Amino acid sequence: MWTHKAWQGRLVAHPLPAAERLRHYTGWCTAVEGNTTFYATPSRETVSSWAQQTDPDFGFVLKLPRVVTHERRLHDVDEPLRAFLDVIEPLGPRAQALWIQVPGSFAPTDVATLARFLRRLPPTHRYAVEVRHPAFFLDPRAAQLLVRTLAATGTEWIPFDTTTFFARPPTSDAERDAWTKKPRMPLRSEALTDRPIVRYLGRDDPDQSSAGWQRWVDRVAGWLQEGRSPVFFVHTPDNADAPVLARRFHDEVRARVPALEPLPQPAPVQPLTLF
Structure with a gap:
């Protein structure tokens, strides 16, 4: 990926x-x-x-x-x-x-x-x-x-949470393609071990994706406070902005759990210049 x-x-x-x-x-x-x-x-x-x-x-x-x-x-x-x-x-x-x-x-x-x-x-x-x-x-x-x-x-x-994605009809080619391929999964949010793993599918609109994952912000923050080490994977229909959204999710969780380590700083895409 x-x-x-x-x-x-x-x-x-x-x-x-x-x-x-x-x-x-x-x-x-x-x-x-x-x-x-x-x-x-x-x-x-x-x-x-x-x-x-x-x-x-x-x-x-x-x-x-x-x-x-x-x-x-x-x-x-x-x-x-x-x-x-x-x-x-x-x-x-x-x-x-x-x-x-x-x-x-x-x-x-x-x-x-x-x-x-x-x-x-x-x-x-x-x-x-x-x-x-x-x-x-x-x-x-x-x-x-x-x-x-x-x-x-x-x-x-x-769990593969696709409930946010399927809550509204698709509005783009990427969403229409994913609409025919992704599974319509009922929501499940319980953890069985100290290292839960969650897969989340959002929408093209980052604000819709963020609104849909608020339940997971609560759940992941709770897991961290219990001493668990969760992993949360963010997907969108075309995944073009998935890393950006993953960092946004992490920031929202970190606002609840300040002791959570920050994510690393991405390397510059273009060389730094003086002008």
Whole structure:
């Protein structure tokens, strides 16, 4: 995500060699979603470059490959999972959580499969699950079944809050495109562990995005005051201003929790001059 075209020359310097792009992103945010690992497992050399560009306290939330979660649906996945874990080893503590996003067809009847999969995972990593089947949000028995399964292995439940996005009809090409692709997820805002992870989808209008995340400002501030370490990812339909909005969200939380460390200062996009 740190190579997003809309950021180049505007939020991060351009052109930049591949080995410097992530480093510039770390001036904006202290964590990143590793969504590309869902589509293809990177080389170990590539992951080593990520480690070299980031401090040990920078966080990657890396999505497991789709062959594991979608194609094989957590069955018979020892080989691709082992290969993935070997590749990300250079990240060390930067691999803040491994993100297990299961398909929308993964239903409460599949929770036993998830339980077996989670029990076999190595304890060297933290894990977080994102489900999209409506029953987990609308059926209290299904929700409790999933909560018990996750709690048994210290696994987090990642909510993807799209309620603000779907509250009004789309008004731009980017919003219309996202309208057909993004899931309409019921709101869920509980944490299961000391490191909750939230994904939030806003609108093109930054003020609408901010209005929609006010419940999360309250919740994240509360988590921090409880001693938890939450991660909050901000998305918009085209993600053009996502880093700016992420910093705005952080500032709003920090106004509630002054002890929260400030985010780093982004590197100048253009060289400084005397004129």
